[in-house]
Amino acid sequence: MQKILVAHDGSKSSDKALKRAVELALKFNSTLTVLAVVPELYLTELSEGDKQKIFNSLSKETSDAMEKIRKSLSGKSIEVKTLVRQGDPAEKILETAQKMKADVIVTGSHGRHGTKKFLMGSVSSKVVDYSKCPVLVVK
Ligand SMILES: Nc1ncnc2c1ncn2[C@@H]1O[C@H](COP(=O)(O)OP(=O)(O)OP(=O)(O)O)[C@@H](O)[C@H]1O
Numbered sequence: 256m257q258k259i260l261v262a263h264d265g266s267k268s269s270d271k272a273l274k275r276a277v278e279l280a281l282k283f284n285s286t287l288t289v290l291a292v293v294p295e296l297y298l299t300e301l302s303e304g305d306k307q308k309i310f311n312s313l314s315k316e317t318s319d320a321m322e323k324i325r326k327s328l329s330g331k332s333i334e335v336k337t338l339v340r341q342g343d344p345a346e347k348i349l350e351t352a353q354k355m356k357a358d359v360i361v362t363g364s365h366g367r368h369g370t371k372k373f374l375m376g377s378v379s380s381k382v383v384d385y386s387k388c389p390v391l392v393v394k
């Protein structure tokens with residue numbers, strides 16, 4: 256298992272996924288890519304200007320979160336790469352996994368939106384459905 260891709264959306268669940276991925280990376284001496292996708296906004300009632308503002312602040316928040324993760328892992332003997340992409344989260348996760356030839360994708364079972372749902376979130380579920388490589392959904 257050389258390449259691990261972790262999908263991180265800032266949620267507690269994705270923190271758990273990251274923690275598990277770090278354990279795996281240490282064990283298998285894998286490289287770790289942490290990906291956060293800034294979703295496009297479909298709120299049609301907002302003006303383009305407002306959408307842009309929200310998008311910019313989301314992008315900034317996401318980059319800061321990735322920077323924090325990178326720093327927190329800098330003491331560990333793992334090669335870590337962080338990526339921020341824009342678009343549909345599941346599609347970008349799948350696309351990145353294919354491009355980097357990931358051996359496994361690690362996601363949380365829930366994200367920022369899911370409350371106490373029994374079923375897993377729509378992003379992790381789409382990733383499981385369409386991924387060509389194994390997916391570890393951390394509960
Ligand atoms: N924008 C994102 N960027 C990167 N990873 C994401 C993103 N959104 C979700 N994920 C990954 O998918 C996991 C499950 O989140 P998901 O979005 O499927 O659940 P949810 O937010 O609870 O429900 P939903 O979004 O369907 O309302 C997260 O823990 C994270 O690993």
Ligand SMILES: [Mg+2]
Pocket residue numbers: 366367368369376378
């Ligand atoms: Mg979500």
